[in-house]
Amino acid sequence: RAILEMGPRTSPVSRALREHVEGVRPLRPGQLARAEALLRDGLLTFRLGELHRFVEAQHATGFTSEALGPTTLHALQMLRHLRPCHRRSLRRLIHQELAGDRTPHPRNVEWARRHPELDLELWTSDFQDPGAPGVRSVLDPLERLLAGTRVGSCLGIGGAHIENAAALALDVNKRVVYARSPEGHLQARLILGFSEEGTVLLHAPYPESVGQDVRDRLLTWVEAFTDALGVPLHDWEDDGYTLPCIVGPESWRDDGLWRYDED
Known part of the structure; x- marks a missing residue:
């Protein structure tokens, strides 16, 4: 009706x-x-x-809807679900992406300045490892917004922690990794963070039902990535870490780290 x-x-x-x-x-x-x-x-x-x-x-972007792709349309839909204090940053990001402007947010620049131990170029690159086929870092910030929607998690539209998706798109200290099948189908999503303590944080893959073969490929990729960075992987038994939000929401809702040794 x-x-x-x-x-x-x-x-x-x-x-x-x-x-x-x-x-x-x-x-x-x-x-x-x-x-x-x-x-x-x-x-x-x-x-x-x-x-x-x-x-x-x-008139959210100044562009007609015919000029917008699916990731941008999804981002605009996300705006309707975020708290008002976060909409401005995301709207700015959408404008930049449509204009082809990759100028980093000043807060991200300041965060990177405080962490010279992190190779930012490698951290934000399309790193690949031959031992982990189909595992790639997501470079497009608007695609990172889809990290919850694509796998049906609480970070998606309508989810309890949708603000985290905004942080994934906006903050340079967070990365999204996808594992895909040889046919290109999305199999799992992985979230990485760079802690204030100088370690790489590894959150559990989603969906939880993902097979062991996919988990093994993800872990192989992560180990190769952290080796290349020269940064240690944070011990999942140690909860003494800090992952701040930089541009995104005030606080990151953390479900803990991937207990990969128990898989």
Whole structure:
């Protein structure tokens, strides 16, 4: 009924279902089931259309929706779910990405200045290891915003810790790593952090059901990456570390480190 009240536009509600809801012509159970199945099939297209209209109505970026890709559309949708104090930084990032401007945020520059022990160029690079095929660091900040949505975690849209996704996109001390199959399908997401104590923090892969072979590839990549950085991997039994938020939310909601020795 809520969709009907929005008007026809590109509504996925069929005429038969519309008349059923309005009490004009009730459907039999079998007809109703088919109409509901068609509604579900068309709902994603409808929501995407509504998002396009939202972008144009709000003039959120100065670009028409036709010029926006899926990661940007997702980022704009994220704006609606973040607390007001974080929207400004993310909106600035969206503007920069659309303009091709990779100028780092001043707070990230200041954080990097305080950590000369970290090879920032390598930390933010597309590091690859032949022993871990399909494992890559996510360089696009708007793709990092999708780190929760893609795997259905609490960092995704509607999740309890969506603010963490903003921190992944905005903060230079956090990285997102994807493991993909030979066909390119996403298998797992991994989050890394560089602690104030000078160690690499390794959070558990998601989804939790990911297979051991994928876990092994991720760990192989991480070990090669930390070796190249010359920075130790933080002991998961030691919870004495600090991972601050730099540009993003005031505090990072931490679920603890990956207990990879117990896998």
